[in-house]
Amino acid sequence: MKIGLVGKTNTGKSTFFKAASLVDVEISNRIFTTIDANKGVTYVTSECPCKELDVSCDPVNSKCEDGTRLIPVELIDVAGLVPGAHEGKGLGNKFLSDLMEAEGLIHVLDLSGRTDEGGNPTSGYDPEKDIGFLYSEIDQWIKNLLEENWSKWEREASRGDSKLYECVHDKLNGLGISEKEVKKSLGKDYDNLLELASIIREESKPIVLAGNKIDIPEAKEKYEELKENYDIIPVCAEGELALREAEKNGLIEYTPGENSFKIKKDMSKKKKKALDFIKENILKKYGSTGVQDVLNKIVFDSLNQIVVYPVESSSKYTNSDGNILPDAYILEKGSSAIDLAYKIHSDIGDSFKGAINAKSGEKLGKESELNDGDIIEILT
Numbered sequence: 001m002k003i004g005l006v007g008k009t010n011t012g013k014s015t016f017f018k019a020a021s022l023v024d025v026e027i028s029n030r031i032f033t034t035i036d037a038n039k040g041v042t043y044v045t046s047e048c049p050c051k052e053l054d055v056s057c058d059p060v061n062s063k064c065e066d067g068t069r070l071i072p073v074e075l076i077d078v079a080g081l082v083p084g085a086h087e088g089k090g091l092g093n094k095f096l097s098d099l100m101e102a103e104g105l106i107h108v109l110d111l112s113g114r115t116d117e118g119g120n121p122t123s124g125y126d127p128e129k130d131i132g133f134l135y136s137e138i139d140q141w142i143k144n145l146l147e148e149n150w151s152k153w154e155r156e157a158s159r160g161d162s163k164l165y166e167c168v169h170d171k172l173n174g175l176g177i178s179e180k181e182v183k184k185s186l187g188k189d190y191d192n193l194l195e196l197a198s199i200i201r202e203e204s205k206p207i208v209l210a211g212n213k214i215d216i217p218e219a220k221e222k223y224e225e226l227k228e229n230y231d232i233i234p235v236c237a238e239g240e241l242a243l244r245e246a247e248k249n250g251l252i253e254y255t256p257g258e259n260s261f262k263i264k265k266d267m268s269k270k271k272k273k274a275l276d277f278i279k280e281n282i283l284k285k286y287g288s289t290g291v292q293d294v295l296n297k298i299v300f301d302s303l304n305q306i307v308v309y310p311v312e313s314s315s316k317y318t319n320s321d322g323n324i325l326p327d328a329y330i331l332e333k334g335s336s337a338i339d340l341a342y343k344i345h346s347d348i349g350d351s352f353k354g355a356i357n358a359k360s361g362e363k364l365g366k367e368s369e370l371n372d373g374d375i376i377e378i379l380t
């Protein structure tokens, strides 16, 4: 699973990326700080069944902190988007293809209004404008790709040489857009290619709005206004970065997504003051820094994923090495036992004989739908 960070320059994408992945990347208030895409690993979180079962787990492909399972996903941070990027303006459209590898996008907005559309310092800029501009850039870019070959595809389709959805899918395949998504989009009403592009984008690239810089007073005001019309999460990427770095350096105990932290070690007055500010103004007011909420929202809500725990022994919840609840897999909601088997390994899929739901003891067939938090033994 890959998630991309997108937005105009200087909104805090790299700060979000660094906070979420702890990969050391350059952050600055210059415009176009990031040029080449940064890639790293971050985690989505879900309640680990070890709590409910009262067992102590030994994660292998993931981590568990205090009963919260952290499951890795890939995060991509790209260059800032400028109006006209689809025509090659700014850093051009190469990074649009970098970004489109991602299944879901996080649109990082600077809610403070202190950066204009080009990322330069200003005051009173309305960040709502950036929301529409992102959709329009992506749509025009997809439209351009469709336009290049559209007449040819229509001719081929009318001769019966190939199907329209196959041609469109071939072209968009590299953008992580599935055949199913193309087919569904083509089945909807559209008057022109821009409308079709827009439908394809909605079908294939869910976008979560991250209202960043919520520590700044103007951003707090703007958030109150925007939340009436948009599903937007208040975020303080800089605050999350400070917390995760303090945790890494052993100064505090902090689980991402939580609304508090514990101080473990003495620190400088300045650092203590900064952490207190985050506690009072962000964590207490909004319940978290928002970074983890945004990641969980895009994966679990927008991309409709669930977490399933495959085991080799359904009575002991272990793999062959005796690790309890070793692996957590992210699967699309609606996935069945056979889908899980193939996700583990094609050999396991091919020799599938059934499955057992470890919590209920129930025997499952190929088509049995899995639920979030299920622990499953595949029988081969």
Ligand SMILES: Nc1nc2c(ncn2[C@@H]2O[C@H](COP(=O)(O)OP(=O)(O)OP(=O)(O)O)[C@@H](O)[C@H]2O)c(=O)[nH]1
Binding pocket: 007, 008, 009, 010, 011, 012, 013, 014, 015, 016, 026, 027, 028, 029, 030, 031, 032, 033, 034, 035, 078, 079, 080, 081, 212, 213, 214, 215, 216, 235, 236, 237, 238, 239
């Ligand atoms: N106040 C405040 N400033 C932030 C926050 N997050 C990022 N910033 C600042 O915003 C500026 C831009 O941050 P970057 O992370 O480099 O922004 P970017 O979106 O990656 O920028 P480009 O790579 O140029 O596209 C830096 O000065 C950050 O310190 C935040 O939560 N609050």
Ligand SMILES: [Mg+2]
Binding pocket: 013, 014, 015, 026, 033, 034, 077, 078, 079
């Ligand atoms: Mg950057």
